[in-house]
Amino acid sequence: MASMPKAQMSTVSRHYFGVESSEDNHSFYIDIIEIMQEDYGLYVWPCSVILAEYVWQQRLRFSGVSVVELGAGTSLPGLVAAKLGANVILTDNSHRTEVLENMEKICKLNKLDCRILGLAWGEWDAPLFDLHPQVILGADVLYENTDFDDLFATVTFLLQNSPGSVFITTYHNRSGHHLIEFLMAKWGLRCSKLVDGFSFMPQIKASSLQGKHSTCRNYAK
Ligand SMILES: C[S@@+](CC[C@H](N)C(=O)[O-])C[C@H]1O[C@@H](n2cnc3c(N)ncnc32)[C@H](O)[C@@H]1O
Numbered sequence: 001m002a003s004m005p006k007a008q009m010s011t012v013s014r015h016y017f018g019v020e021s022s023e024d025n026h027s028f029y030i031d032i033i034e035i036m037q038e039d040y041g042l043y044v045w046p047c048s049v050i051l052a053e054y055v056w057q058q059r060l061r062f063s064g065v066s067v068v069e070l071g072a073g074t075s076l077p078g079l080v081a082a083k084l085g086a087n088v089i090l091t092d093n094s095h096r097t098e099v100l101e102n103m104e105k106i107c108k109l110n111k112l113d114c115r116i117l118g119l120a121w122g123e124w125d126a127p128l129f130d131l132h133p134q135v136i137l138g139a140d141v142l143y144e145n146t147d148f149d150d151l152f153a154t155v156t157f158l159l160q161n162s163p164g165s166v167f168i169t170t171y172h173n174r175s176g177h178h179l180i181e182f183l184m185a186k187w188g189l190r191c192s193k194l195v196d197g198f199s200f201m202p203q204i205k206a207s208s209l210q211g212k213h214s215t216c217r218n219y220a221k
């Protein structure tokens with residue numbers, strides 16, 4: 001496997017979860033190895049912090065549940081689900097070995113036993129057919145609009161392959177809602193807005209994300 005590009009400095013960021021989610025008052029924390037510049041799958045995007053907090057706040061729903069995270073990158077939401085007792089498969093683009101390798105390191109660092117799987121959206125490799133998640137997570141996976149159709153194809157397949165499942169995503173509206181709405185109709189998905197990113201975040205986390213707006217949505221077939 002390829003390793004992280006040498007020119008980019010990596011760091012470990014610590015993310016607290018609990019009543020106050022602060023260093024002094026938390027239930028647990030997750031350490032994430034990331035690089036210090038924004039990078040597609042090697043950086044904790046704000047949507048990931050928001051989705052991870054949503055998972056924590058919905059914690060009673062995650063114990064013993066099967067979860068697949070798509071485009072997981074640094075994987076914070078999936079790791080919170082694993083910490084809460086979910087059976088988690090973290091996936092990212094099978095063509096980006098450096099991202100998958102980093103996911104493995106992060107799981108080891110946090111002593112969490114998640115399966116890591118290369119899964120490229122819109123590609124129909126054999127392991128995809130064995131996935132039957134109850135919850136599909138995806139933080140900031142609506143990023144490049146040229147990938148949206150492939151993402152929706154994979155999400156729709158997983159929702160159909162696992163009746164009763166839902167896709168919970170946070171996204172940063174970079175390209176307008178119209179394309180997303182068009183694709184939802186095309187793929188026959190129903191969507192409901194769950195929360196505005198900042199409405200439920202502890203103050204300490206919201207202030208660290210100021211100016212980066214995201215919304216949490218729930219998709220079903
Ligand atoms: C903006 S990053 C978000 C990463 C992470 N979920 C977060 O919020 O920190 C988008 C992620 O989608 C993954 N991705 C992009 N295109 C993909 C594709 N065609 N198939 C699978 N994963 C893809 C990238 O590797 C990257 O990890």
